[in-house]
Amino acid sequence: MVEAVRIYLLLAGTWMRSAAQYPASMVMLLATQAVATFLDAAAILIVFAHTPRLGGFSLPEVMFLYATSGISVAVADITLGTVERLGEHIRHGTLDTLLLRPVGPLLQIATEDFNPRRMGKLVPTAVMLVVSLRHLDLHWTLARAATLPLMLAGGVGIFWALWVLAAAWQFAVVDGKQAANSITYGGAYVTQYPLSIFGRDALRGLTWVLPLAFVNWEPALYVLGRPDPLGLPVFFRFASPLVAAVLAVLAALAWRTGLRHYQSTGS
Amino acid sequence: MIEVDEVCKSFTVRRRSGRLRRSRTLVGAVDRISFTVAAGEFVGYLGPNGAGKSTTIKMLTGILTPTSGRVRVSGLDPSRQRTALARRIGVVFGQRTTLWWDLPLRDSLTLVRHLYRVERSTHQARLAELTELLELGAFLDTPVRQLSLGQRMRGDLAAALVHDPELLVLDEPTIGLDVISKATVRAFLTRLNTERGTTILLTTHDLGDVERLCRRVMVIDHGRLAYDGSLPRLRAALDADRILIVDLARAAPPIEVDGARVVRTDGPRQWLAIPPSGNAAAVVAAVAARHEVEDISLREPGIEDLITRLYGGGVPADR
Structure with missing residues (x-):
């Protein structure tokens, strides 16, 4: 594990140095990404100009959900987002060369093109979290x-696991990136809003089938002191790490299976 | 060093068989291949495109999992112990670089050193040696994307040898290289094999590679091992004719001479086949005595000829 982190930092650092050859492009990409995130968040303000509540939640509460989801997505994306390129590596045959090195291909693809521009999403969402916490009228307990x-x-x-699962899917369907994106980026989008706006059936699906409710919805209900619309036991508010662990095991199995059945290209 | 025992590999290929329907067929790429390579050998692995060469190499390096059979490389099971094996072998794909595109070659090699956990002092000595033998000095600080094919190839070779592997696997290492780059690479490989004792397995379409480098040749065709033995023995076993190309002063009817027969004519140029038992010098003398000859040359049977015959005739693998 320590070794994996060491290699990760080493590879990421190398890619950063490689990116630093074009500093202007790096700064511009970082800025573009940050602006795009702010504009996306601004959409919430527009919605709240027309309604005082969204799915029963106030503006600071929705911002809290948006920011917590955004931070999770940003961190997962920064550290692992490029695994979605697995399909390209399979198509171009470059996965073969990754498999020849004494380091796992997941680590190599995750660090690929590691670039400070990936931070563009993290900074705005972190700012939003701070702002929402200041406007939330909460009685803070230790819990x-x-x-x-x-x-x-x-x-x-959870997003790490989803990203790896989505990548492993590309072992089976090489051009399955778009379908896989609907889960990862779709999941990122859905969790930005109070899940109650999607209705009870969707909420059930997002709890039991594709457990995105555990990204931020369930724990946020506890933090914000709200009742669960589905009336699930209190245990569910704290189940996020457990759900993440289960998904991680599934993702690891899927990845290994995919790698074992990998067929390579013709040359 | 390498043990391959009754190994098969088949791929599932999906074909469109109707508007929406897809049929799945199982295509065998390698069919019950067995061979062993001892430490210190220099083996050429030949075969036409699609014969199963690359598939075999990918099974040896752990990229592909065999459908059945047993593979051992350096005492390890490649597909199960891929990363452990990667530390002990070096692999170069001629068509594809393992270097980092935007980094200078020197940085790529340093990164490889970290990945393989080679000591700094060992690395420096090794790098100095590789730089000298592969003549890397002039472009060590150039980003890989700006290297010529020959330079990149030598860079890839260096990267594959940073951790001093006991086995080097090369998949078409001289493809697309010019004569000088080829010569550098060949001289380097010979030295690596004789002085360092590194076992080398090489696939190639280049006859020169095999004739100059490999003491042993394996030929694969349609997924089966068609020949395994030395090159002279392959020549003898196939009874290949040598070809005498004669340029006459003017076009003439086919030359009639003992110990050879005309196999082709093109204006004043004629091709004469001399069987392995024949005496080429006597044929040359006889032709020159009876005709006005402008030029004459003798061509040894190339590996491609041999292999073409092998596929047609099917000589049993001796050894």
């Missing part, structure tokens, strides 16, 4: 304060 980092970590874990 509430502790739930916040737990939900962020759980969210990161």
Whole structure:
């Protein structure tokens, strides 16, 4: 594990140095990404100009959900987002060369093109979290304060697993990136809003089938002191890390199976 | 060093058989191949495109999992112990670089050193040696994307040898290289094999590679091992004719001479086949005595000829 982190930092650092050859492009990409994130968030303000509540939640509460989801997605994307390129590596035959090195291909693809521009999404969402916390009228207990980092970590874990699952799917369907994106980026989008706006059936699906409710919705209900519309037991508010662990095991199995059945290209 | 025992590999190929329907067929790429390579050998692995060469190489390096049979490389099971094996072997794909596109060659090699956990002092000595033998000095600080094919190839060779592997696997290492680059690479490989004792397995379409480098030749065709033995023995076994190309002063009817027969004519140029038992010098003398000859040359049977015959005739693998 320590070794994996060492290699990760080493590879990421090398890609950063490689990117630093074009500093202007790096700064512009970083800025573009940050502006895009802010514009996306601004959409919430427009919605709230027309309605005081969204799915029963106030503006600071929705911002809290948006920011917590955004941070989880950003961290997962920064550290692992490029695994979605697996399909390209399979198509171009470059996965073969990755498999020849004494380091796992997941680590190599995850660090690929590692670039500070990936931070463009993290900074705006972190700012939003701070702003929403200042406007939330909450009675902070130790348990509430502790739930916040737990939900962020759980969210990161769930998105990591989803990203790897989506990549492993490309072992079976080489051009399956778009379908896979609907889960990863779709999941990122859905969790930005209170899940109650999607209705009870969707909420059930997002709890039991594709457990995106555990990214931020369930723990946020606890932090914000809201009842669960589905009336699930309190245990569910704290289940994010457990859900992340289960998904991680599934993702690891899928990845290994994919790699074992990998057929390579013709040359 | 390498043990391959009754190994098969088949691929599932999906074909469109109707508007929406897809049929799945199982295509065998390698069919019950067995061979062993001892430490220190220099083996050429030949075969036409699609014969199963690359598939075999990919099974040896752990990229592909065999459908059945047993593979051992350096005492390891490649597909199950791929990363452990990667530390002990070096692999170069001629068509594809393992270097980092935007980094200078020197940085790529340093990164490889970290990945393989080679000590800094060992690395420096090794790098100095590789730089000298492969003549890397002039472009060590050039980004890989700006290297010529020959330079990149030598860079890839260096990257594959940073961790001093006991086995080097080369998939078409001289493809597309010019004469000088080829010569550098060949001289380097010979030295690596004789002085360092590195076992080398090489696939190629280049006859020169095999004739100059390999003491042993394996030929694969349609997924089966068609020949395994030395090159002279392959020549003898196939009874290949040598070809005498004669340029006459003017076009003439086919030359009639003992110990050879005309196989082709094109204006004043004629091709005469001399069987392996024949005496080429006597044929040359006889032709020159009876005709006005402008030029004459003798061509040894090339590996491609041999292999073409092998596929047609099917000589049993001796050894």
